[in-house]
Amino acid sequence: MTMLPQAEEITHRAVLKIAFPMMFAYLSTALVGAVSIAAIGQIGRADLSAGIAIGAILFDILFNSLNFLRSTTLGLTAIALGAGRTDKAKAILQRSLILAVGLGLVILVLGRWEIRIGLPLLGAHGTVLQAAASYAVIRVLSAPFALGNYAILGALLGRGRAIAGLALQLILNGTNILCCIWTVLVLHWGVRGAALSAVSGETLAFVAGLVWLRLSTGPLLGQGLTAAWRDGTGWRQMGVLNRDTLIRSLALLFTFAFFTRQGAVFGAATLAANAIHMQFFALSANCLDGFAAAAEQMAGRMIGARDTGGFRRAVRLTFGWSLISGAAITLVYLVFGQDFVALLTTAADVRADAGTSLVWAALVPVMAAGAFQLDGVFIGATWSRDMRNMMLLSLAVFLVAWAVLMPAFANAGLWAAFLIFLGVRGVTLGIVLLNRMKSGRILVAFGD
Structure with a gap:
């Protein structure tokens, strides 16, 4: 068991040190959908705008319903580190990543059924349905990375690393926005370009998060992973x-x-x-x-x-x-x-x-x-x-x-x-x- 240094004192400054970066992180997320819809809106076709909006809503529902991956990881990690158990915190992260990527792969495998059932339920039909399906069939590729990012963000916040959490959100959302502008407005890839931009953002943030955790917590694979997997x-x-x-x-x-x-x-x-x-x-x-x-x-x-x-x-x-x-x-x-x-x-x-x-x-x-x-x-x-x-x-x-x-x-x-x-x-x-x-x-x- 590795002991942590004495915990930071609970002060107004400590509260704001976590709260302010996360406010900006959450606000940056709110910009992504708006930028995608605005970029598609420049094409001048209402059915494409409606399609991408409905497609995005489908994945908001799927992913947000699994946001427990962030909160559970955060709470368990904070408690483990408060007790000085860095080994336990690492095992929690490993299990969270296994669960997150596993659930993401399930969403990916069932993607055809989710698209076929979900989009009509959200009101998509005709050319709107075609546009939404074109978006969704690509966006579903981001599922393992999107859910993995929940686990990573929970681990970062559980460690009090709000600035790192903000940085990853900025990488995710910044990549999404820049790629969306490039693929939609410059390359004219339309709805598919917007979907690829979302996948790119989630993937790059996931990789960056794993790199940060590797540097700060040590290897995530190896003997520790086996023990975490077998911990019933x-x-x-x-x-x-x-x-x-x-x-x-x-x-x-x-x-x-x-x-x-x-x-x-x-x-x-x-x-x-x-x-x-x-x-x-x-x-x-x-x-x-x-x-x-x-x-x-x-x-x-x-x-x-x-x-x-x-x-x-x-x-x-x-x-x-x-x-x-x-x-x-x-x-x-x-x-x-x-x-x-x-x-x-x-x-x-x-x-x-x-x-x-x-x-x-x-x-x-x-x-x-x-x-x-x-x-x-x-x-x-x-x-x-x-x-x-x-x-x-x-x-x-x-x-x-x-x-x-x-x-x-x-x-x-x-x-x-x-x-x-x-x-x-x-x-x-x-x-x-x-x-x-x-x-x-x-x-x-x-x-x-």
Whole structure:
């Protein structure tokens, strides 16, 4: 067993050292789809633009549903390193990479069925379906690398290497953007060029990540890999954590999809207005995710180090920063929300509906701050069962609130139900955390 040097003190600076790079990393990711669609848009064919958008959505769903590879790797790694177990952290990385590449190969092998079934379900037909299929049949080649990058990013963040994580995301997204501009606008390869650009970005980032880990942690192959492969306990632990996190993620995806679908009841203008507000929330979520990443790493590290005081301080500081950020974003949207809406649409009816629901939408970031931050704490602490159960409870409350409020208050009731969902997530996770503190169980990680 190799011991680590003393852990970095939990300070405001330490929080920001992780949070800020990850904010920029997440924001850079948000640019990729926009650049691909914008590049294809220069061709002047709506069916190609729609095709690449639907194809990208298909892989967003496939890959994001497996994002547990990042969070589980992060939490287990932070705990192992907090306890000074670099050997265990390396074995966790090895198992995560095996699982990630294995799942990616499954997606690749089943790609024809995923494309044949998934694209029509997302509304693609005719020439749009042809364009989406042309994109998807190439983009599926990136699956092993895309999922491998989740594992690598989790390992980097678990080690507190947020700058390295940012660098890999910039390599991924920068390669994607530059290749997309070259292949689509210069070489005129169209949709296939955009797909090849995405594959190039994922592949180069994966290789760069492996090189960085090789230099910082030593060889990933050899005798250690055999031991990691044969560790049944480690695999069972990872399996349970991944299962719980997957259920939580699917419940969250269902909530967003259900919210969007219910907004369509009130007509196209309201649906578009709600979508614009949610687009702003998606952008602001990158800020909240940065502090969630800090909470993940610090909470896990303090549990591994058996440092109760450090854990409490990590929770307190990351919660404070997350709440301040959420409140600031809410204020910004209250002041500049109409300008943001006007930037995205010229339709008078959409602008009018967006103005009516602006206050509700502006409250989303501040209401979500606690849920994001506590999600980070629970991921880092590997309290996956509690996180899963509180998500399912929050979803049930959301559906009840929707059934009561939407018939009475129309779209405002829908937004109120969504705010209740976010608030209940934060409150229920907070109650579980307080109970753990009172019972002295905050240093109990999964499997302890």
